[in-house]
Amino acid sequence: MEQNFEIEFKNLLTKDEYLGLLDKEFPDNSNLRSKKAIYQANYYFDTSNKDLKKQNSALRVRITDSTNEMTLKVPYQGFLMENNLHLSNNKASEIINNKQIVLSSFNSPDNDFSFLDQKIKDSTFYLFNSYQTKRFEKSVKNHLIVLDETTFQNGVIHYELEVESNDEDEGRKFFESILRTYGVPIRKASPKIQRAEKNQ
Template sequence: MAKELEIEFKNMLTATEYQELINLYSDKNATHIVQTNYYFDTPNQDLKQKKMGLRIREKSLPHELTLKVPTTDQHALVEVTDHLTEQEKNDFLNKMIFPTNSHVREVLLENGIQIDTIERIGELSTDRLESTQHLPHLIVIDKSTFYGHIDYELEMETNDSRTGEVFFKNFLKEHHIPERPADKKIARMLFYKEK
């Protein structure tokens, strides 16, 4: 289990801006990842009401079952993650069985979530480039596909909200990218699923 503070900044991109950033950051400092996220909630949207998010990220092993829990900082979330084998991932996706000694399950119960009502609400696939060129700021360039729709997003993960925000705003200016708010991927996925 991993429990960490995730501090990130996001901005939507046009297809042209996305391609320009991919061209600039596809170098020895970059890692290319293809992943699918499966999202979960209860029929009453208990997680959404608590501003929490639950997902499985399917990628090269180990897969991840992650619960995102809000903090007082609008740019920071606590992420509680269980690492999953292929069998554990399949058990959760197909039968909603949590892995043995799941910390995600414990935190859900602590927050009053009825885990026996959790169900899959959607999925999306992401083609991701992660660049360590500007550490301690991790540049993440995403192309996500959900229900026939494609969008492009810039994320930046950092270890400090204040310095991260200054860096992110300067990064956007340097690359002539207007500030465009980015909803969470789960919100965008639900929007396109319902269209």
């Protein structure tokens, strides 16, 4: 299991703002198309009592063309700590087809869920929502610029800018500088899964 302290800043965009940022931050390179999108299918799981939601946590399985990953997000110092576990194609398909996960079935010396209550570890987590994301990303110094176009189950599309960083202060300044440069108003973006629940 890999752990990653997620420091990120988000801002919702209009479609025109999104296209403008895409054009400026991800320009074409002569005749070679450098705008390579990452297509993600995101599946969210929780207990029937929404135990993770009550703890401001989330369990996600993400499938892309190149990798499958199960991620448990838990609050940590005002942001989120991601606990990531690679899944084989067969295991990812099994989870999606069965629409459920039991975390304790993944227990091993390398996969330690000790920070969770035993009751939650032994609980069955059921698939309750999903959405699709078309993502563009690039690294700039110590930051990652991300542009997302997310389609929810009811067909509603959200556009957003994300900046991921290794440092909270530097990341915030870099994020705000992008908004200023392109004249984008500050629009707070709640986590995608919260918006997905409103757009089922």
